[in-house]
Amino acid sequence: MFYLSSFAFFVLFPLRRYDNLSANCRSHNAILYKLIALASVALITILCATVLRSQQDDDVVRVNTDLVVLNVTVTNKAGQYVPGLKLSDFTVFEDGKQVLPEMISGFSVHESPFASVVLLDTSGSMESRLTLARSAAIRFLDRLRDEDVAAVYRFDSKVEQVQEFSTGRDLAPLAYTVKATGMTTLNDAIVDAARALATRPEKRKAIVVLSDGLDTRSKASSEKAIESALAVGASIYAVDMSASGANFSRNQQSAAVLKSFAEKSGGRFVATPGGPALRDAFANIADELGHQYTLAYRPPNQVRDGKWHKLEVKISRGDLVVRTRKAYRAPKR
Numbered sequence: 001m002f003y004l005s006s007f008a009f010f011v012l013f014p015l016r017r018y019d020n021l022s023a024n025c026r027s028h029n030a031i032l033y034k035l036i037a038l039a040s041v042a043l044i045t046i047l048c049a050t051v052l053r054s055q056q057d058d059d060v061v062r063v064n065t066d067l068v069v070l071n072v073t074v075t076n077k078a079g080q081y082v083p084g085l086k087l088s089d090f091t092v093f094e095d096g097k098q099v100l101p102e103m104i105s106g107f108s109v110h111e112s113p114f115a116s117v118v119l120l121d122t123s124g125s126m127e128s129r130l131t132l133a134r135s136a137a138i139r140f141l142d143r144l145r146d147e148d149v150a151a152v153y154r155f156d157s158k159v160e161q162v163q164e165f166s167t168g169r170d171l172a173p174l175a176y177t178v179k180a181t182g183m184t185t186l187n188d189a190i191v192d193a194a195r196a197l198a199t200r201p202e203k204r205k206a207i208v209v210l211s212d213g214l215d216t217r218s219k220a221s222s223e224k225a226i227e228s229a230l231a232v233g234a235s236i237y238a239v240d241m242s243a244s245g246a247n248f249s250r251n252q253q254s255a256a257v258l259k260s261f262a263e264k265s266g267g268r269f270v271a272t273p274g275g276p277a278l279r280d281a282f283a284n285i286a287d288e289l290g291h292q293y294t295l296a297y298r299p300p301n302q303v304r305d306g307k308w309h310k311l312e313v314k315i316s317r318g319d320l321v322v323r324t325r326k327a328y329r330a331p332k333r
Contacts, residue, residue, distance in 0.1 A: 066298060066299075066302065066331065067105070067296050067297070067298060068094075068296065068297055068298070068299055068311075068328050069106075069203075069233060069294065069295075069296045070092070070294070070295045070296070070311065070313060070324050070325065071203070071204060071233060071235070071266070071292045071293075071294055071324065071325075072090070072266075072292060072293040072294070072295060072313055072322060072323070072324045073235075073266065073288045073292050073293075073322070073323040073324065074293060074315060074320055074321070074322055074323075075284075075288065075320065075321050075323075076319070076320060076321070077319065077321070079281075079284050079321075080284065080287075081284070081287050081288050081291045082320055083109070083291065085109070085293060085315070087101075087104065087107040087295075088316075089315055089316045089317065090107075090293070090295060090313060090314070090315055090316075091313070091314045091315075091316075092104065092295060092297065092311070092312075092313055093310075093311070093312040093313070093314070094299060094300070094309055094310070094311060095309050095310050096310070096312075097300075099297050099299075099300070103297045103298060103300065104295060104296070104297045105296055105297055105298060106294065106295065106296035106297075107293070107294070107295055107296075108293070108294045109293055109294075111290050111291060112202070112203055112204060112290065113145070113147035113148050113149070113202050113204070113290070114148050114149075114202050114203075114204030114205060114206060114289045114290060115148070115149050115150070115151075115165060115197055115200040115202040115204070115205050115206075116140075116144075116148070116149075116150045116151075116205070116206040116207070116208055116289070117150070117151050117152070117153060117193035117196055117197060117206075117207050117208070118137050118140060118141070118150060118151070118152045118153070118208045118210070119153050119154075119155060119186075119189045119190065119193055119207060119208065119209045119210065119211065120133055120134070120137055120152060120153065120154045120155070120162075120175065120210050121133060121154075121155060121156075121184065121186070121209075121210055121211035121212060121241065122154045122155065122156045122178045122179070122180050122181070122182075123155070123156040123157070123180060123181070123182055123183060123184040123185075123216075124156070124180055124181050124182055124183070125180075125184065125212050125214070126180045126211070126212060126241060127180035127181075129212075129241050130178075130179075130180045132241065132274055133210045133241055134171060134175060134176070135274075136210050136239055136241075136274070136278060136282075137152065137171060137175070137208075137210060138170070138171055139278065139279060139282050140208055140282045140285070140286070141168075141169045141170070141171070142169055142282075143282045143283050143285070143286035144167075144169065144286055145286070145290060146167060147167070148167070148286075148289075148290070149165045149166060149167055149200070149202070150163075150165065150166070151163055151164055151165045151166075151196060152171060152172065152175060153189060153192065153193060153196075154175065154178055155184070155185050155186065155188070155189035156180070156181060156182035156183065156184065156185070157181075157182035157183045157185060157217055158182075158185065159185055159188050159189045159192045161196075162174045162175050162178075163175070165196075165200065182217075183216045183217035184211070184212075184214060184215050184216045184217060184218075185215065185217050185218045185219075186209070186211055186213065186214075186215040186218060186225070186257075187215050187218035187219075187220040187221060187222055187224065187225040188218040188219055188220050188225075189209075189218075190207060190209070190220075190225040190226075190228060190229060190236070190261070191220045191224060191225055191228045193207045193229075193234070194207070194228035194229050194231065194232050194234055195228070197232050197234050198231075198232045203233075203294065204289050204290070204292060205232060205233055205234040205235070206234060206235050206236075206237055206267070206285075206289055207229060207234050207235070207236045207237070207265075207267075208236075208237045208238075208239070208285075209236060209237070209238040209239065209258065209261065210239050210241055211238070211239075211240075211241055211254075211258070212240070212241050212242045212254050213238070213240060213241075213242065213253070213254030213255065213256075213257040213258045214250065214253060214254050214257065215257070222257065222260070222261075225261070226260075226261060226264050226265060227308075227329065229261075229265050230264070230265060230325050230326075230327060230328065230329070231329060233325065234265065235262075235265045235266045235267035235268075235289075235323075235325070236261040236262050236264075236265040236267040237262065237267045237268050237269075237270070237285050238258035238259070238261050238262045238267065238268075238269050238270065239258075239270040239278070239281075240254060240255050240258050240269070240270065240271050242254045242255070255269075255271065263326070264325070264326045264327075265325055265326075266323045266324040266325045266326070267323070268281070268284075268285060268323070295313070299330070301330075303330065304330060304331045304332055304333045305330055305332065305333075306329060306330060306331070306332030307329070307330055308327045308328070308329050308330075309327060309328055309329075309330060310326065310327050311324065311325060311326055311327055311328060312326075
């Protein structure tokens with residue numbers, strides 16, 4: 001912005017000499033100076049907009065590494081974690097091309113702690129289901145192991161942290177005092193959660209969203225939200241809190257948004273917000289986060305251009321379900 005200010009000064013400074021000109025010169029030069037002023041203001045506006053767009057593009061959380069790490073979940077048809085698989089059971093594809101086995105530099109199967117952020121929707125549209133959402137958050141926290149950590153954020157017209165990362169299994173008192181009000185900043189909440197997870201040392205990371213899914217106020221787009229989660233290797237587990245019996249079209253839109261976040265990040269979409277189905281879903285989520293397969297490889301294309309590359313992992317057994325993130329972003333010079 002210093003350069004823009006300097007530019008404006010040197011271009012517009014001659015206007016200050018306007019009063020020193022003779023009357024004849026004024027009449028001949030008035031229009032010229034006005035045109036210079038208008039052109040200068042327009043150019044400054046364009047340059048400011050360019051800088052702003054650049055800052056917005058850089059607002060995605062990025063992890064600068066040349067190693068692509070994939071946390072892979074493998075389940076059976078019942079959604080239960082499948083142990084005992086070997087590297088030879090997996091095939092990795094980048095942009096549709098197979099990653100050769102000799103390019104895979106790491107493969108591990110072990111229990112490890114994970115960090116998660118629970119995002120609790122407290123917007124006005126959640127008024128009749130906020131108590132249910134709090135109960136769902138508690139159920140998830142109850143399923144965590146001693147070594148796992150979780151933070152809790154709420155979001156309505158703004159995003160606010162109500163509980164720092166800890167091994168505690170109870171919601172902070174603040175979570176019980178909030179009321180459902182305001183707009184919905186779901187995308188911004190996911191971006192903030194990704195930023196928080198970027199500081200954590202745990203290899204496994206997850207974002208648990210308890211929301212009716214329709215964003216109405218975020219500064220960030222849904223694309224930026226998913227990019228932020230992918231950049232830190234976080235899977236999104238989305239619980240659809242849409243009111244049953246409400247507007248069918250709205251509920252469909254809500255489910256589509258949450259499903260997209262879950263599928264693109266290698267997470268899971270939970271359609272049932274309560275009862276035994278939710279309890280079992282959270283039990284499976286906590287189990288799979290602690291028992292994922294990890295594959296690491298150096299991409300064949302080492303160009304640091306900041307572009308996105310599609311990922312796919314296949315497994316030799318057709319009766320199993322594989323989930324992992326759908327893309328990664330190459331480092332940028």
